Amino acid sequence: MSSTPRSSDPSASEPVVELHGVVKRFGDLTAVAGVDITIERGTCYALLGPNGAGKSTLSRIIGGVSPRDEGDVAVFGMDPWEHQVAVKTRLGVVPQEDGLDEELDVLRNLHVYGLFFGLRGDVFRERAARLLEFMELTGREKTRVVTLSGGMRRRLSIARGLLNNPEFLILDEPTTGLDPQVRHVIWAALRKLRSEGITILLTTHYMEEAAQLADTVGILHGGKMVAEDTPDALIRQNLPAHVVETHADEAANDSPPGALVERHGDRLFVFHDDQQRLLDWAAQHASGSTLTRPASLEDVFLKLTGRALDE
């Protein structure tokens, strides 16, 4: 099975990423305020958080691009800042701002990036062809990047991140700004990679993306980890099972006993474990557009990261 790491590799059973008490400051601003993260080999970890929560900063620290001010970081058992070359050789990164060379064509973009890893000749050509096929870009080799659509561009950026056969892939908001079709293509690709044993760290603010792909979800808020668990467990631990969503101007005073009431923008969310009770309450008290559904990761996110806009 291709997903089994080599048994001769002594680091095979070690976590791929271990963070302890990581702190990062920019002047007076503390972007990351003491974060612990462990990512086991072959799993997908999603880092959720509102803009400015410290997601990108953390992924840059893990990727060996940025130093931290305090705490310990180990990637493949090495400090990624002290061993940049060794760590980054085994790592794939798909940044949010792709930095592709717009005037060069698709294949040349891969070629230039491959050179940074010392890839050339047949090894490069074979890998590039396979990755373009994997990301459904075959036939686009000679297309200049400036003319690619947003979706193709992102797929090229992912292909580029896979060029060095990474054991660990970091993706910073991989589907932000893409249409749903492309998003599903990318999710399928990421699931496939994970099934082959590649460890994935994903930052996103799409809850659905985290729910679809991640084994573990960490919610960052103000540079701190406010919750971390499997997607299902996060929902179970933080909220009743069901929710009715309605207009915020509906009276919430006589919500059913034991209900949890949250208000976000002009929407009112009434949570309860008993779905029937919620339905009865909604029929009596709510008017206009209401929706009754199971509680989701997004509800957990809104509850934990607060009502106010942080931006």
Next chain:
Amino acid sequence: MSERERGPDVASAGPPRAPSLATRLFSVWMRHARVYSDSLLANATPAVLEPLFLLLAVGFGVGRYIEAEFNGLPYQEFMAAGILGMTALYTAAFEATHATFVRLRYQRAYSSMLNSPLTPRDIFVGELLWCATKGLFYTTIVAVVLTVAGAVSSPWILLAPVAGFVTSIAFGGLGFLVTSVVSNINQFQFFFTAGLTPMVFFSGLMFPVQELASPLREIAYATPMFHVIETFRMLTSGASHASVEWVWVCPFVMVASALFFGAWGVRRMETRVVG
């Protein structure tokens, strides 16, 4: 994505070997060469034509009316050294300011390079080598034209490419220092007009520096450009046509400037890209 399509196979690969320092520096150089070769003509033309216009208009045009010899040389030959120095200076300074800033701010080239095994130092040492290669290339072209035009009389001109390379490292490094502090691309204008232009025109391109009144003369001696031009003059016409008796110091100051500004500039750019 259909099931039969294979993704990258991690297990068969094993931990890959990290690229060596030479491979990393070469890859940066190659990246710039690749991007740049697509617009070679547009990029090379001004860098070569501008110094040649200066030679034609001032060296030969104005020079015809100048009877006096400068440092014992006809005017156009006197100017040849400054023109070579100026070619290397502007090539490197432009590359390390505008071009570097575009890569930093607009192309976001460094953020993707930083995600590869390249360290910040690899990126900017490689880039400085690229600056120096361009400087070498243009200095060579201009040296050939100057020789054909009869403005060169020493066989030491064969070393002009080396001097062009070293000069470009010095001014590339100086350019990096400026790029590491600017917040928008228009601010480079100040560096060029208030910093480089006087340095070019008052360091021995148009007239011998010893003609300047003190303390302007001493200020000119303190600029790297004076030493660059004197070094080039040794290559175009020989040491006997130098502006100062201590001309043998000049090549050493030129190399020292390259090491000093190169190292300082790289360090400042490293700090700028690492958040």
